[in-house]
Amino acid sequence: MPKKILSMMLLYLFLPATVFAGTPAKVDSGDTAWVLVSAALVLLMTAPGLALFYSGMVRKKNVLGTIMQSFALLCIISIQWILWGYSVSFGPDKLGGLVGGLEWVGLKGVGLLPNPDYxxxxxxxxxxxxxxxxxxxxxxxxxxxxxxRMKFSSFIVFSILWTTLVYDPIAHWVWATGGWLHDLGALDFAGGTVVHISSGVSALVAALVIGRRQGYMAETMAPHSLPLTLIGAGLLWFGWFGFNAGSALGANGLAVSAFVATNTAAAAAALSWSAVEWLHRGKPTILGLASGLVAGLVAVTPAAGFVGPISAMLLGAAAGVICYFSVSFMKPTLKYDDSLDAFGVHGVGGMWGAVATGLFASAAVNPAGANGLFFGGSALVGKQLIAIAASAAYSAVFTFILLKIIDAVMGLRVAQEDEVMGLDLSQHSESGYNM
Amino acid sequence: MKKIEAIIKPFKLDDVKKALNEINIEGMTITEVKGFGRQKGHSEFYRGAEYTVDFLPKIKIEVVTTEEMALKVVDAIMAAAKTGKIGDGKIFVSAVEDTVRIRTGERGKEAL
Structure with missing residues (x-):
């Protein structure tokens, strides 16, 4: 009990006085500036960050099709979120913590005054x-x-349905007031469960349902432009400060702590991936370094606001090694074609990050968090495992059902001939390189 | 007339061009090509996946010249392109029936 009082007192230090005692919440200009900039930084992660990161790794006949998927999603989900996505995710709780209500559809009632719940x-x-x-x-x-290999039209339908039926509810579980994982006490600072486990596990299911690329494991499918991938990786790292430090939702000490943890984990993971690769293959690769830094960023995402710098270093270093083995051994052994390792990096890294949060979290870093196993708290790891299992199982089942329905109605894959021609020409009638 | 086709290491192109200029060869065609002989390819690793790259980048030079010059051209290319290491390339010599200069309609040696 005294611990609870202490953490309330410490919490008071982080939050402005206006939260308490029923006084109306007041907008803080510094906090607002930082969160607006963070929103723009997270936008940069998708387009062009992820778009370039992924497009450099495909063959050159698919460079535009790959970039197009990220840019199209930026446009589509921006509209979905205003119309109903935000309400389904963060609206008033329905069904005992499972989903948000439709009261905020079209941003009705979502105004320019603070909502102290969030x-x-x-x-x-x-x-x-x-x-x-x-x-x-x-x-x-x-x-x-x-x-x-995916048809652009089917991709759009899948993305709208997936965001509405998988992402929005899981975001509600973890982050919304009344969400069941939120109330359970599972920790997810910036979206390890909501973003990386949900997308990573869904990616594995998608790779299995849609099947391997033609010529997979027989033809050379080497990345067509690693410089594009590296520009993308740099933009992801840069944007990730908005993702993680921005999740403090204020320009404060917690944001700084998350910023430091994020950078430290990314660096440690890039080095550990490279080191393992150097030992295993004889040379460190640029793609390995880029993949490692992304694995570190993924793993530190749920932990960023709850761990100190040395913990971030350890969990990041472990993430580089774990993800290296998942893409270099698990994937070829099981022979699934997760083409750009969305599961191998985001799914596996996200799950490790959620577990690592249960190990390394420290209430001394963030009193609103909890102590992990290494800091004397034994309950958190169990809660983290429940969060992983629930979000992974839900994502897997619903992604499978959605893909099967779309496949039956309109088909998921491009025709064999179109796959050989490439997505750029077959889906968009353009070429990435006209020289 | 003879056509000399030489497959050489790309970094030797400037040396070969210079050597040919020195024996008054005033025209040539080059192409970036890929292939392999005894040198074979190499392995590349991307996220642990190994790809064997069989076809290595080379430059193909084509020169058409008179019977008398052909041997000199072969010698010049050989001297300029040689490193002594495996992968230096090959030279092929073949007979050419006719040559036409499109602008003037000249034929045979006149068109070279």
Whole structure:
């Protein structure tokens, strides 16, 4: 009990006084500025960050088709989120913590005053638009698994349905007031469960349902432009500060702590992936370094606001090694074609990050969090495992059902001839390189 | 007339061009090509997946010249393109029936 009082007191230090005692919430200009910038940073992660990261790894006949998927999602989910996505995710709780109600459809009642349930010092619309960018990038991450072979029309239908039926409810479970995982006490600072586990597991299911690319494991499918991939990786790293440090929802000490943890984990994972590759294959690769840094960023996402720098370093270093083995051994052994390793990096890295949060979280870093196993708290790991299992199982089942229905109605894959020709010409009548 | 086709290492192109200029060869066609002989390819690793790259980038030079010059051209290319290491390339010599200069309609040696 004294611990609870202490953490309430510490919480008081992080939050402006206006939260308490029923005084009306006031907009803080510094907090609002930081969260607006963070929203723009997270946008940059999808387009052009992820778009370039992925498009460099495909063959050159699919470069535009791959970029198009990320940019199209930015546009589509921006509209979905305003019309109903935000309400389904963050609207007043329905069905005992499972989903948000439709009261906020079309942003009805989502105004320019703070909603203290979510962020007491920034306009409610600022919180909404920040969350929008998370809803945009999550389905974009999945595109890595079915790269080079999905029909564009089916991709659009899948993305709208997936965001509405998978992402929005899981975001509600974890982050919304009244969400069941939120009330359980599972920790997810910036979206390890909501963004990376949901997209990663869905990506694996998508790779299995849609099937391997023609010529997979027989033909060379080497990345056509690693410089594009590296520009994308750099933009992802840069944008991730908005993703993680922005999740403090204020320009404060917690944001700084999350910023430091994010950078540290990314660096440690890039180095550990490279080191393992150097030992295993004899040379460190650029793609390995880029993949490692992304794995570190994924893994630190749920933990960013709850761990210190040394913990971030350890969990990041482990993420690089774990994800290296998942893409280099697990994938070829099981022979599924998760083309750009959306599951291998985001699914596996996300699950490790959620577990690692249960190990490394420290209430000394963030009193609103909890102590993980290494800091004397034994209950958190169990809650994290429940969150992983629930979000992974739900994502897998619903993604499978959605893909099967879309396949029956309109088909998921491009025709064999179109796949050979490439998505750029067959889906968009354009070529990426006209020289 | 003879056609000399030489497959060489790309970084030797400038040396070969210079050597041919020195023996007054005033025209040539080059193409970026890929292939392999005894040198074979190499392995590349992307996220742990190994790809064997069989076809290595080379430059193909084509020169058409008179019977008398053909041997000199072969010698010049050989001297300029040689590193002594495996993968230096090959030279093929074949007979050419006729040559036409499109602008003037000249034929045979006159058109070279």
């Amino acid at each position: 962020a007491a010092t920034i306009p409610h619309q600022c919180f909404m638009v920040y969350q929008m960018m998370f809803a945009v990038i999550t389905p974009a991450l999945i595109t890595g698994s079915f790269a080079e």
